Amino acid sequence: MKEISGIPASYGIAIGPAFVFGYAELDIETVAIEDPEAEWQRFEKARDSSRRQLDEAYRVTKEDCGEEAAEIFNAQKMMLDDPELIGTVKNRINGELINVESALYETAEAFARQLEAIEDEYLSARAVDIRDVSSRCLRNLLGLYDAPAAGLDKPSIIVAQDLTPSDTVLLNKDFVLGFCTAEGGSTSHTAILARGLGIPAVVGAGDQVQQIDQDDILVVDGDAGEVIINPDKESLQNFRTRQAHFLEVQAEAESISHKPAVTTDGHRVEVVANIGSEKGIEPALEAGAEGVGLLRSEFLYLERDSLPTEEEQYQKYKAIADAFGDKPVILRTLDIGGDKDIPYIDLPPEANPFLGVRAIRLCLERPDIFKPQLRAALRAGYGNNLKLMFPMVGTVEDVVRTRRVLEECRGELKEEGYEVADMMEIGIMIEIPSAAIVADKLAEEVDFFSIGTNDLSQYTMAADRTNAKVAPLASGFQPAVFRLIKTVIDAAHEKEKWVGLCGEMAGEMLAIPILLGLGLDEFSMNPPAIPFAKRLIRSISLEQAQKVAEHVLNLDSDQEIREYIQDAVPEVNLG
């Protein structure tokens, strides 16, 4: 029995034999040739076969997943016929008298690297496409095209380095129990597919994945991000029980996902979604979100060459806020600077970006960026329930200055004859310890707080959350962080203001009873967690949660808190 760990990408527990999705590693050798024309003919023939396969992939995908998903294969077909690619390959065959395999491999690789060098998510995905289509053509050239997916003849767990769209299109989805990949993150193709199919996945597990052999018995624990290879009888039994339990919990969660989150003793809280653009509307509503607790506005600013106009922002914000009708949508103003860069804003480099000119600090320095966003929000909030929230507030002065700019915008808009939201609620993120400490003062200035636990934890614990060595310190499961959260909630309630939480913690089952007990009013999380969070809240009492929270404040570590909660509130265990 061996255990490997990766990134949890889709909930649930899968148990079954491994289907190792291995193309034999392509071994491309450079060989001298004598007849370039014959070599060229081989290329033409391989491209013909590739084209036919791509047409088939397009057809199958369109039937299974719709036109948009299928479009990728048309794009790959264009790459296959790209004049620059073909021209370079032809020149190399003729000029260097080398085999087509080597000419194609190196040319495609060069294009892939150029695309990757631009550091843009969309173009990186196109680098995957050019490699995918070139490898398809190479397999056709080498006569290796026995689709590896064809060997999948029983329910199995798919194990792979990473899976491309070409790989997954041919998988018989009825036989896929779960996924385990060496590469990829929570937004990789495999992760998205797994969530779409509702099956567990662990991605980014690294080289350890190579230890898995064909037909090894695997357990994929999509909650913990762990994969167990050939578990012993006892732990297998254990996982089977957890799996059965998870399926029950999942069915139960889905059946109540559109009901309110009310504890057994009648205390109601709001469960809302974190979304990053208009694409998040549908998934959020389907999952049972009672609104949006965090609409990140960065999507409007990324992947472009200039600032978005007020009008453009207005259209987007309005469309999203209107889609939720009476339900609240909280727009967070631009959170950029520090480690998150936008080339056209031209930020000076800083020695310590996390402690530098970020978010509201940047916006207050740059009215040319800030004012169009505030104007757009004030206009978009007319006739719906849009609220505004400011990130990285550290002092009362930050709020006073921000409000001044906001009122200036409101006055200008009215003078220009626009209809604006007069009663729009204004809130701030609590993510800097100083803000938590003076929360009583801040509560006098705003309508609500939303606690950003990712940053609040790393600033409180002085631990970089991207540094694996200090990750347990930055996890947020620390008595110090929970005590700060309590301070914030108590200070807000004292002034009759409400408090939400939109960090990762809001969607973590282990944290929910504690936060509920501390008096949190709103839980904002990624949509897939919503049904599970509602189910948990509906299965416990506020009284029990308060006892648990009180106890946690006096524990001493991340580990102690987790163990205590699992024991004291068994409902947190999904599997």
Next chain:
Amino acid sequence: MPEINLTVNHEVGLHARPASMFVQTAAKFSSDIEVTHGEKTANAKSILAVLTLGVHKGAKIHIKAAGDDEDEALQALEELVLSNFGEG
């Protein structure tokens, strides 16, 4: 050799569907067509080359054509970009 300057206003820039349409339009003509963005120049008939230009929303591009149908080619590309790639 005719040349034109255009601004790409499409949401996704010269990527995804707009990039495909741009390249497919260019490919209909026999003239050599080059598109320049900043310091990079690409063959307008090559999707890979056009993508590596990294043209985002709001960017200015410069197009040159040379050949028998150079004027028609530029006119077709201009119409495509000005129509916001058929999305008004």
